[in-house]
Amino acid sequence: MSAEQRLSDHERALYARQIRLPGVGESGQLRLREAKVLILGAGGLGSPVGLYLAAAGVGLIGIADPDKVEISNLHRQVVHGFDTLGLPKTISAAEALGEINPGLKVALHPEGFTVENAAELVARYDLVVDGTDNFATRFLAADACVLGGKPLVHGSVLRESGQVGVFLPKAGCYRCLYPVIPDAASVPTCADAGVFGATCGVIGSWMASEVIAVLLGKRVSSRLLVIDVAAGTSKLLALAADAACPCCGSAPSIRSLEKDAYAPTLCSTQALMSETPLEVTVEEAQRLLAGPNPPILIDVREMDEYAVCRIEGSRLIPMNTVPARLAEIPQDVPVLVQCHHGGRSMKVTQFLRSKGYARVSNVKGGIDAWSLKVDPKVPRY
Ligand SMILES: [Zn+2]
Numbered sequence: 001m002s003a004e005q006r007l008s009d010h011e012r013a014l015y016a017r018q019i020r021l022p023g024v025g026e027s028g029q030l031r032l033r034e035a036k037v038l039i040l041g042a043g044g045l046g047s048p049v050g051l052y053l054a055a056a057g058v059g060l061i062g063i064a065d066p067d068k069v070e071i072s073n074l075h076r077q078v079v080h081g082f083d084t085l086g087l088p089k090t091i092s093a094a095e096a097l098g099e100i101n102p103g104l105k106v107a108l109h110p111e112g113f114t115v116e117n118a119a120e121l122v123a124r125y126d127l128v129v130d131g132t133d134n135f136a137t138r139f140l141a142a143d144a145c146v147l148g149g150k151p152l153v154h155g156s157v158l159r160e161s162g163q164v165g166v167f168l169p170k171a172g173c174y175r176c177l178y179p180v181i182p183d184a185a186s187v188p189t190c191a192d193a194g195v196f197g198a199t200c201g202v203i204g205s206w207m208a209s210e211v212i213a214v215l216l217g218k219r220v221s222s223r224l225l226v227i228d229v230a231a232g233t234s235k236l237l238a239l240a241a242d243a244a245c246p247c248c249g250s251a252p253s254i255r256s257l258e259k260d261a262y263a264p265t266l267c268s269t270q271a272l273m274s275e276t277p278l279e280v281t282v283e284e285a286q287r288l289l290a291g292p293n294p295p296i297l298i299d300v301r302e303m304d305e306y307a308v309c310r311i312e313g314s315r316l317i318p319m320n321t322v323p324a325r326l327a328e329i330p331q332d333v334p335v336l337v338q339c340h341h342g343g344r345s346m347k348v349t350q351f352l353r354s355k356g357y358a359r360v361s362n363v364k365g366g367i368d369a370w371s372l373k374v375d376p377k378v379p380r381y
Helices: 009-014 025-034 046-056 089-100 118-124 135-148 197-215 268-275 282-289 303-308 323-328 343-354 366-373
Strands: 036-040 060-064 105-109 127-130 152-158 161-167 223-228 233-238 296-299 335-338 360-363
Touching: 009 025, 025 197, 036 046, 036 118, 046 060, 046 089, 046 197, 060 089, 060 118, 089 105, 118 135, 127 135, 127 197, 135 152, 135 161, 152 197, 161 197, 197 223, 282 335, 282 366, 335 343, 335 366, 343 360, 360 366
Parallel strands: 036 060, 036 127, 060 105, 127 152, 296 335, 335 360
Antiparallel strands: 152 161, 161 223, 223 233
């Protein structure tokens, strides 16, 4: 046995409690050291998966995530911290994993997991962990693993429950369970539904256990675990390959990764929000207000300002009364928000968006710009 095929004394000490387990031993620890695992998403699930795999002595961990660390991530994405706010998640996660195991090799894929790089990335690793939160990437990962013949450990969380899927090659894939990508509008996301960080910890830790079991050769069939943290229950479902599966079946329709098949399935609110500009010019506002489906125009100035001048048809809801008067602002129609110069109305626009108003825009420059550029009859002050 050469030195490369043996554990060092340092490694024996580091992994002593794990090596002692039945089915691990020195050979199992060596298998982990040789293993290359790709984690998709350094988020609520990717955090515990990454930390536990790094601590367990997995040799190479790849992290694919195109996002940066945001403050709303921190309550559940425990590899990141206040000191890495604004950094790419790949870098932030690599730092945390390196701290827990300095011997670990980490590969960063800040471009994320895309149709363009999926096949190549899957080929470079022994196993893929999917901790992403959108259906497009989830199905892309599932299909890329089937086509590449690699095992996939998948996890998802919603509110206080979640699931962990283990999909081994030729033993039943994600599409055997879910043949087509659902319409995202029909499925709540974490952003809509909310999630506890600890629930991500439960599901992510369970995913890490499954990854280690697969790497050690302890899994012979695909399986799905459904875990309800609130009820304190879990259910294990054995999966079998479905001959009619569009990806791994006997006459599959999915034979390669086609870009159109994995278009981002934004939920309808997010899609509308991204289509609606945050700000419009006064000229654009005038065009919209004169159009066939005019938006509601809300003036968020004070009553004495409104008495001086107003845009015809506007409705006065002073800024500080907006939170209490949300019921007066319909959610399902376009809304323009206007004030004196555009500052207060931008705050209200962003507040309304945070409350789920997807089709709301600020009027840039406010009524003052309106007087200057659209209607000089409106007095300035
Ligand atoms: Zn299948």
